[in-house]
Amino acid sequence: MHIGILTGGGDCPGLNAVIRAVTLALINECGARVTGIERGFLGLLTRSVRPLGLREVQGILAQGGTILGTHNRCDPFHYFGADGADCSAQALAFARELGLDGLVVIGGDGTMSIAHRFEPLGLPVVGVPKTIDNDLAHTDRTFGFDSAVAVVAEALDRLETTARSHGRVMIAETMGRYAGWIALEGGMAGGADMILLPELPFSVEAVARLCAEREAGDGCTLICIAEGARAAGRELTVRATLADSPDPIRLGGVGQWLQQQLQPLLSSEVRTTLLGHVQRGGSPTPYDRVLATRFGYHAAQLVRRGEWGRMVTLHGEDCASVPLSEVAGKSRNVPLDHPLLAVARGLGVSLGEAHR
Template sequence: MRIGVLTGGGDAPGLNAVIRAVTKSLIHQGGAEVVGIEDGYLGLIERRVRPLDWRAVSGIGALGGTLLRTNNRVSPLSYQGRDRRDEVLAYARELGLDGLVAIGGDGTMSIADALNRHGLPTVGVPKTIDNDIAHVERSLGFDTAVTTVTDSLDRVQTTGESHGRVMIVETMGRNAGWLALEAGVAAAADIILIPEIEYDVARVAAVCREREARQRFTVICVAEGARARGADVTVQRRVEDSPEPVRLGGVADVLMAQLTPHVSSEVRTTILGHVQRGGAPTPSDRVLGTLLGDAGAALVLSGAWGHMVSLEQGRTGQVPLDSVANRTRTVPGDHPLLLCARRIGISLGDG
């Protein structure tokens, strides 16, 4: 058996733990030969691969980034104006691949589903710091990102308290608020704004003024996909010929402009950006990456092509790729952590 492995979409802490576990499990259990595809799906188009043997993946679980590198702008379904699926399939056959393990988020899974239907047997392993993949209750990379955001919120609180400022910290998350919600609760943010709940500028300003009179400073954690009531999301830029053409970002600056006329305090913003993706994974993400990678190898060895590893109620399982492709797992209004935030007095900007 000869299996290809790639990492697609944005990077996430813990990817190397997945690569290690997939490779070692396939070698140890199935005697397989493993081929690493470099730069995500671009490697299948531009023919860039490397062998992954036992030694190549040893000692990488604690490293950030991805040994194979990745790409979030390339899809074989449409690359430089052409459908490249036939070329990819021909190259996979030339390599002698019996199948492919694609590690990534919902965009990566949608491409994996298309390739599987086109004749390249594929399984998926989920990862994203956004925690927004369907059928995955805690995604790879999320714990590390929460740790990074929490540390950042802790740091801006001390400077905000020293100067009596409103401190706004913007997180990633696209159209899901998991990262802002969990880090905001962990760091005891005063206001948490997420995409699932449109915020009222007047209410947010009122909370800031209340705190000016009482504690002088306010910490706001805002997800990049959050928006004021009746407004659109803030788009940083658009990237043509990309599976994710709309890139969000800049809502913190929008919120600063909205609040400044209504509060006495100086308002400052910090947009964390890609620092949330970087650095070594937490022990939790190293363990989760190992668990998910081994589960991905198990799908290959059982012939469960066209499926992705799921994680529900603390157990790994499998779901069809097409049940994950192009779907977003958002924060439900009755989620226990959301309700907890309200009960302990954290404002969600809606009343």
């Protein structure tokens, strides 16, 4: 048996742990030959591959990133060659030339969709879900999320000392364009006073009122805001035009926008930190290393049992799988009745709602 592995989409702590687990399990349990495909599906077009053996995956468990490289946007079905045809046939031909019996694809929603299209063309696939946003419909948790939450919590720990020493309002903007999981769990773990999510439009007035109340009580305010959070009925994009260009531009993120809204209403200083890519790089937490290892092992079991066309999932403490056909385009936002929202409110953490 000869199996290819590739990683697609954005960086995520735990990718190497999956690669290691898939490789070790396939070699140890199936005697398989394993080949790494570089930079996602792009490697099938550029013919960039390398063998993966025990030695190649040694010591990578705790390493961030992916030893195979990744690519955000390479979809062979949307790349077109000189003859006007898309490049999927070329990718497929190269997979056949390698003699691949199947592919283990580690990636997010987009990567899974591409993988799913190769199936009917004769390249069987097993998927491993990857998203630091934890917003996949069919699985309780995804690896990388715990690591991102840990980065946010550590940043809030640091910002809190400054906020308290100065009596300031500190805003930390986290990842999460559509789903607020990182901001919610990171904010709760970091002791935020206010958590603003994409799922729950906030009221600038309510936010300002709370900051002012805390200010009056000699306190500081720590706000954890997801990049996708929005004020109800307000447009975020401050239209700006550069002196030397007529095109309007985007001005920082929602954190900076909120700072601009709040500052005139408060006497405390307001400061914003944009956490950015540090949330998706670096060594995975031990929790994520174990989860990624379990996902990788489970993917190898699906391969071993010939259960192609499925993606690994987690339910409670157990790994399971779902058909790839059910995966595409389904994301999981924070439901408005999620228990952790009740916990937040019960502890006096504001969600920026107008009427509370």
